[in-house]
Amino acid sequence: MQFSRSIVLLLLVFFSQTVKAQNVTLKGILIDQQTKQPLEYASMALLKKVDSIVVGGVLTRPNGSFELSKLQVGQYILKVAYTGYKNRFIDVKISDTRMVNLGTVSLTPTSGSLSQVNITSGKVNASNKIDKQSYRADQFESAKGGTAVDVLKNLPSVSVNGEGQISVRGSTGFLVLVNGKPVLADAQTVLSQLPANSLENIELITSPSAKYDPDGKSGIINIITKKGANDGFTLTANVQAGLPSSTDYDNKEKPKRFGGDVTLNFKKDKWDISVGGNYLRNDNAGYREGDVFTKNFTNNTITRFPSNGERSFDKYNYAGRLSAIYSLGKNNSFSVGFFRGKRHQARLADLVYTNSTSDLSTGLPISSTTYYNSNLQTKEGTFTLGNLDYTHTFTDKSSLTASLLYENANLYGNTRNRNLGYPNTSDTIQYVFNPYKNPINGYRFKLDYAINVGKGKLESGYQFRYDTQDGQFDYFVIPATSQQDSNRFRGSARAKNQIHSLYSQYSGKLDKLEYIAGLRYEYATRTLELSYDHAPHELDLSNLFPSLNLLYSVNNGLKLKAGYSKRIQRTNNFELNPIPEREHSETLEQGDPDLKPSFIDLVELGLTRTFKKGSFFLTLYYQNIKNPIQRVNSVYADTILNRVFTNAEKARSFGLELGANLQPVKWWSLYLGGNVYNYKVSGDLSVLGSNSVVDNANWVFSVNANSNFKLNKAWSVQGNVNYLSKRPTAQGEDSKFLVPNTSIKKTFMDGRLSATLQWQNIDLGMEQSNRQGITTFGRDFYTTTNYIYETDVFMLNFSFNLNKLIGKSKLPTSEFGDKEF
Template identity: 80%
Template sequence: MLNQVTIAGQKGNAMNKIDKQSYRADQFESAKGGTAVDVLKNLPSVAVNGEGQISVRGSTGFLVLVNGKPVLTDAQAVLSQLPANSLENIELITSPSAKYDPDGKAGIINIVTKKGANDGFTIAANAQAGLPSTTTYNNEEQPKRFGGDITLNYLKDKWDISVGANYLRNDNAGYREGDVFTKNFSNQTITRFPSNGERSFDKYNYATRLSALYTADKSNSFSIGFFSGKRYQARLADLLYKNTTSNLSTGNLMSSTTYFNSNLQTKEGNFTLGNFDYTHTFSNKSSLTASVLYENANLFGNTKNLNLNYPNIGDTIQYVYNPYKNPVNGYRFKLDYAINIGKGKLESGYQFRYDTQDGQFDYFVTPAISQPDAARFSGSAKAKNQINAVYTQYSAKYNKLEYIGGLRYEYASRTVNLSYDPIPHKLSLSNLFPSLSLMYNISDDLKAKAGYSRRIQRTNNYELNPIPEREHSETLEQGDPDLLPSFVDLSELGIIKTFKKGSFFTTLYYQHIKNPIQRVNSVYADTILNRVFTNAKRAYTLGIEAGTNLQLVKWWSLYLGANVYNYKIDGDLNILGSNSIISNDEWVYSINGNTNFKLNPTWSLQGNLNYLSQRPTVQGDDSRFLIPNASLKKTFMDGRFSATLQWQNIDLGMKQTNRQRITTSGRDFYTTTNYIYETDVFLLNFSFNLNKLTGKSKLPASEFGDKEF
């Protein structure tokens, strides 16, 4: 019923609706063989930094949907398990209506996967192989890169069945340069501990997915889904530290030592889930849909931190071992009713969400040391979250005006039980989440839109866990069981212009954030910083995004997106009981570009660029981040088979690409770390399609467990 604006170009690369922007996934050749993250980072207002953290309009919190179904887990973890080759479209829902979960301060990303378009059997298969690394940074091991995925679909009569499987090994070489100092005002000392060395990743994931839709008759349909997958990551940091302690007043050297730190952190997760949906359509064309989902995620891992003498690294100074187990169980029940009233549609529903996490964390130090707070480094942390929600919304079109207005009410409760604390940490919240979206058709080729919605950025159990983990030699990490969720008011105003060879859009947006969740540093000991989660008082974002999609000539297309915003954070900051007043204010911008040259009917060349400028954090800033890519594609057999050569993270020895410096400081510390990631990576991708896949395939994805991974 509500119109959409399709952007001109090959196969309709993008389109705008009243509440969202939709982008065709396969237009980005550099993402082939990768994951959904590799597609997403090319979209306007989306940026991915050196740590792989995804932000939309400068905010890192957003909700992920897979084919319209909520995935409450961490966006980066979910998207990294979805193969890019299986995606049809990615939708950015920047002004979500009341029927959507209010989670995510930046809005919603909906992933639409492929399915068979024709009756009968459809198959799509892809394989990837990485060429030898051009930059290894003298790492202990050579990175391994290979993978593949396959999707089978059977569409006949009343049945629509999809089966998918994927495996991806994607290691990364890397290097780290760091410099830290802490001040001890009681002892009048300053301790410096610069370091440098290897920082590399071994990563793989694999999964199988199944979905089956049975349309019994025109009034009843049933669907089931099953997902089983594994994700593994090992981060190795082999660093040489040169520690010195000097008098704070005179600068005279008091002591010095050099040691080698080998730090290996592994994280693993086994995910299993099942879902069942039923839809009944009544004689008056109204519909009732019931959905049930259950997930189990077995999460576990450890950190091994080994300090060794140097140059005789056979002598151990200290060995710290932090193993953990953190299983998750989650449930969701949803009931939705929709009926046409007048020229519009009224939708109402109820949703129940419940998840539990039972974490066990251990801490072993060799040789044993006298540590007064050692008991707090081991124990259990059990979390329980429960949410009941109801909503109603109405959407319609009146002459040239389209609108969606609604209201959602939620009652949420959270309980965290700690083994060393007899008093449970409880939080109960009762909130309303209004939303309104408008689109006015000024003319056939010019439209204006506006939107408002209230959102919430909920805490995850990792942020709530106060049991410290020895992340590496110089850092502890811990959460806060009393951490508050963030509440966000989102407003936007934009225009969409289409013309013969493409289109242009621009949107002005504003975010007001209450209780923004921050990860900050404080001093734990002279050579150890404590990285903790806490709430700031407020933050603001005012920005403008713009994008254009042009078919300049028959053989050359161009897509360009940009986002510019001012981010300000201020107010009281409580760090482990110590209060301080903070204020940081800075302009940030990002640019994503993609250009495609059709050399002839079977050859194409593509280049793309992702750039994120320096951006502020609560205690410092992150430097700019640059990623250029290129790809060359050849198709065979009328497009059914293709081979693609990818050149990722193009640097050519200039030392400008795929590196980022993160700096924070306080009254008694300063830390800066330059993370240098692998550049000039070459990959070969091969794709085969028997009856091309299009449309939407409702293959399930992890619902609860990825968030905690």
């Protein structure tokens, strides 16, 4: 009996010590080393010292505190990581005690080879590095429930006009990356399928190094999405609904606005898996006013055809996404991604035209008629994307990465253009139907090697890109006409692009000077085969793309930088396709199969300044452009204009970009970005065999401002405004564009749940917001159109977070974008 009692006692002691050992808690508070402010949602990972296996992880709370519990006795390393700060590694010894208190742990802002400056108010809103600017996405409340495009339009030098066209430093030509992976063309189609709530950061790479693709006149935008940081499951979900419209444009249907997105992440041991899905219905009501005239010098007549009526959009998209990362030991890792999405857009323009023809010399009327034009343009696409990456790290810390990306984009749509009698709209004068199918297949293979050489890093790589597009276009007219060139309006256009690239760059630091110098070589071929042209249209290019970036630290708060890179703006298949589309009653759209790409020299000089309550940056930049691609008009018939793509000889742009992040007091933060530049385009234009001269220049500026007021722990109010001034085009001018927004936010459950009421496109009957005017003119035509979009839109957004998401999710990204959509 005594022996049994001894055994039981020994077991109880052993059990109690085991429980005690497995319930040790490690805690502390994380702060900014300079400002002494707490850092929330920083990543804390605990690794075994003997083999670096992760045994636990947690994010810091809003007050900077953290706790890791149920730990065993042993020796560990605590890795502390936060965007914009140096990683810190702390030795931790856990012995026979229930609590290990590290006290206050501080992090230092980065000052290494990717030097940056930060604004810290619990979170880092913005940072500047040697070649880029980085912005936290969730600081823009007006974008919640929207898409990546809604976040982008708030950044300095980024503007989005009424047609949804994105420009950077005044240029619509830029390369988009998603988690470092490129999108070959204008990526609005893909960006509109990424929920704003899934974005972590956006980087503006204004002076890209040779490591990046040289595509894009004005640099690169890199979208970084969220993933989980904690071991176990993390979940974020958002639901959005629009309140009834407050403005009425006599549209046939009331706009529908609702949507939601969800992301689930699982992280354990060697696995990091993320799945997500989203749906967004975002219709827009609107109105259109137009005034056009054409001159026929042969007949000595002038034809006027002003119009007005509905111009509205039905838009929806949905997508599912999956990414997985598997670490096979410390030296090998695999990642795979899959994306499947659908986008639909239907633009309805129901317009009343009043046509009149007069004698050009005397102005005496010859004829007049009124008719009703109903034009429905539908664009749809299904996107299937997949990627596979492998990285091996050698014993000398060098690394080799192989990446493979595949995409299939099934693009299709049609335009239904009906000219009807008026007011008797049951009388059909003419019906034109333009259906098309335009599937794309794309592949990309990339191999990168990096090794430390001396005090710097040498990176080299090879990349092969290949894509094909097989477009089928049709054209039906009822009643049939004897149109002589009708064969040009139907047929096929098959395009093929191949690009081989080699690059090498070296980065390092000499005292206070940091540098990245590199050179990229590309050999590219482009072939376009047309059904009505027996000779293929071919283009071969062999080019070098040098780059150089310098950053000099004058002191802890002042840094100077300089950069140069050579870029290329490639043509896409929409710009090359010469088969005309009857976009609406007065316009035919077509491309040029012999269009040349643009070559650009980018130069910038800048400074960044940090101080106690914020930071400021200023950059002077210059772009010299050869063969700028222009979209211009010419007369096809008395009541129809051709809208075509062509090359001008040259263009140049020089400007000043600035930005500021300020926090004058704890409850008020202010973000301000601005850009002012002078753009000039000049030289000969060739439009469908007709030559003309362009020489147009003007000053343009844009302002993006965002102000946030924290009323108390749970309530906050934010206001923001996006303004784009008048700007010159090859044949005219686009009007100013103004969009003010405001929102009020309430959080619950310690920030896990939030409700936001958004007031978008504020106008209050002043008729100033969310409207875009476009004017073009030539020797024999003049056209001006005013697009009036819906104002005073109210949205309600609910967000729920079960363990905050942070970091980068390696999703596959599209090679093709809005230029094909």
